[in-house]
Amino acid sequence: MDPGRFTQVDATTWRVDPWGAMRVPAIIYADENLIRDMDNKVYDQAVNVATLPGIVQACYAMPDAHWGYGFPIGGVAAFDPDRGGVVSAGGVGFDISCGVRTMLTGLAVADVLSVQKSLADSLYHQIPAGLGSRGAITLDALEMDAMLIGGARWAVERGWGEARDLERIEEEGCMAGAQPDWVSERAKERQRREMGTLGSGNHYFEIQAVAAIYDLAVADVFGLVQDEVVVTIHCGSRGLGHQIGTEYLREMLVAAKEAGIELPDRELACAPINSEVGRRYLGAMRAAINCALANREILGHFARRIFAHFFPNCDLRLLFDVSHNTCKVEPHIVDGRRRELFVHRKGATRAFGPGHESLPAALRMVGQPVLIGGSMGTGSYVLVGEATSEAKAFSSACHGAGRALSRHAALKQWSGRQTVDDLEKEGILIRSPSMRGVAEEAPGAYKDIGAVVAAAEHAGLARRVARLRPLICLKG
């Protein structure tokens, strides 16, 4: 879009001053090239979100922002319940608590390269991936509720994970306030056989090499070492989260109307936080957060099982596990006053800076690991939260490269088989049940992740620590 539509504040800050029904400004953090490549829809959607009741400070878009359902993907918006603030299913996203975890292996790249192909095949055969994939775990009604309340803690109690993981997971692996009773039977039924599965779309299970270190001191605290191998898992709450999103979106259309909220776009359906539907959604959404945390913990357990087969002395340690599709109650300073806000992050990663009380002791001094998933070919980044992000975007950062081309456009431009062959020549092994999915996820369909994280760093959202290069990628 045309940068001229904004008031440029600095090289990576672009503001839309309130006009029309906007209650607060809209602010996009990106460099000029990213703004030029960004769809006009991001502007429209950020402006629309800024009209919602109870929104505080500003509506933000991250450098990887693109068009989404109602809210932009890469959007951050915080609402004050005491000022009529709302909660919106479209502001969280359909894949509730979709997120990323990175595990340290301590292995050298050479160790993995010596078994690269058989390791790739093993992942493909042992990790259920793809649309409608089902796992070895089936939950009855009692276990479903226990999982929705316990999250990763539940997984650890059942032997699918390790207790030491929990302090390295957002909410220590267990989101409080989950209400399984407010999750429909249909949502639970869809999830009954989907625990420990990857899903499809942009979800992946990757074995990566630490390709570059930007901040040696923080990398040392994180345990990231040049040319060592890590495992990164990107997935969410599968069918359960999607079903909850679908059902509450419909309810919120009615709730918004009843509350007299003017919606500039039906897709912004929302309910007052202090309303029956709002409270029910929050309880169900928190249950879905636990589902995603449990799912990633189980997949981490599978990673350990597979690595133990190839490398008997290998010990996989969790660096961190963080979601990028949530609504969280957090204290933030607004207008010099501490307020409890409902922070929607949709395709935006929580990025707490140094000293934050929720971080484990081993990380508190440096800040939260901010895990940024890239595309299959171009790799990923680990950033660290910055104190400045609190005032810039309620302690949030980008979540990935962000799509540059639609799935449809990508399908027209690339073939899945050719993409796999091209990446194999670069030493990257792709395994996927869907060649169509691989084509949709071709590296060229994504923005330049290097430019995205550089812009995030310049804007003071988070700082680069390391770049990760894929060696093996299991795609859903």
Add this chain to the structure above:
DNA sequence: ATGTTC
């Protein structure tokens, strides 16, 4: 993202 259309 998604039993890719309740």
